[in-house]
Amino acid sequence: MTFAAGDDVVVSSREHSGHHRTPGYLKGRRGTVLRVYARFRNPETRAYGGDGLPKERLYLVSFELSEGDRVLADIFEHWLEQAA
Amino acid sequence: MSHDHAHEPVTTAGEPPAAARVRALADLLVEKGVLEREDIRRRVDLLVSRTPADGARLVARAWMDPSFKERALSDARRAALELGLEPGESPQVVALENTDDVHHMVVCTLCSCYPKALLGPPPDWYKSLPYRSRAVSDPRGVLREFGLELDEDVEVRVVDSTADVRYIVIPRRPPGTEGLDEEELAVLVTRDSMVGVTEPAPPS
Numbered sequence: 637m638t639f640a641a642g643d644d645v646v647v648s649s650r651e652h653s654g655h656h657r658t659p660g661y662l663k664g665r666r667g668t669v670l671r672v673y674a675r676f677r678n679p680e681t682r683a684y685g686g687d688g689l690p691k692e693r694l695y696l697v698s699f700e701l702s703e704g705d706r707v708l709a710d711i712f713e714h715w716l717e718q719a720a
Numbered sequence: 721m722s723h724d725h726a727h728e729p730v731t732t733a734g735e736p737p738a739a740a741r742v743r744a745l746a747d748l749l750v751e752k753g754v755l756e757r758e759d760i761r762r763r764v765d766l767l768v769s770r771t772p773a774d775g776a777r778l779v780a781r782a783w784m785d786p787s788f789k790e791r792a793l794s795d796a797r798r799a800a801l802e803l804g805l806e807p808g809e810s811p812q813v814v815a816l817e818n819t820d821d822v823h824h825m826v827v828c829t830l831c832s833c834y835p836k837a838l839l840g841p842p843p844d845w846y847k848s849l850p851y852r853s854r855a856v857s858d859p860r861g862v863l864r865e866f867g868l869e870l871d872e873d874v875e876v877r878v879v880d881s882t883a884d885v886r887y888i889v890i891p892r893r894p895p896g897t898e899g900l901d902e903e904e905l906a907v908l909v910t911r912d913s914m915v916g917v918t919e920p921a922p923p924s
Contacts, residue, residue, distance in 0.1 A: 659829050701856070711883075
């Protein structure tokens, strides 16, 4: 599933053992896609000597923090779901 | 010159655990033929040859030249190349602009990702657990400890550098700098202001 800027998304809260770059504090959180970046090698296999292929799309996603402040984080496509 | 005193043997006693680990890793990589010592030395040289002065040049030019700023915000790598800087192919560098309404600060909650190609090695506090955890839970509190009190109507955007993009902040140009040239402006641009935890001070 690909996303575009402005799309509402949810970060997957699935279990994952091993190296990955999705911060725990954002799992299950709802956010909005701000930017669509390029596709990059997947760190989840690169970390173990793999080639990281196929590449995964990276997005800059905005999350509400408090009092109108936000956290912006880079999240790989395979960790994002369409918000209900 | 006489040499009549005994030297301490080259020893690793008292070496911090992280240093011992790095040395052991380097020894292994060399032994297995993955890297040569020369590769490691060159890489370290490259890293420490970069300083915040590189990023400061980019910021000062952006302050002077609105069209350059637009280029920097859309493609920081190309803008850096225009100045003769070496932003590197990877990771990708992205510049974010602080304005009167929006204040960006950068963190890597997972480790210590940092725009090393434009700022050099990160400061210790950037790698510390307290900064990494509190930046995303209490950013205004962290900024206050850096001496920066933002108005309530300024939106704080904490940028968590979790993957293949490295962020550099273009801070607000301080007041009272209208008459300064680019080099004089660059002197005002501090490392911490390009991480977004402080703002450049006006000239004294």
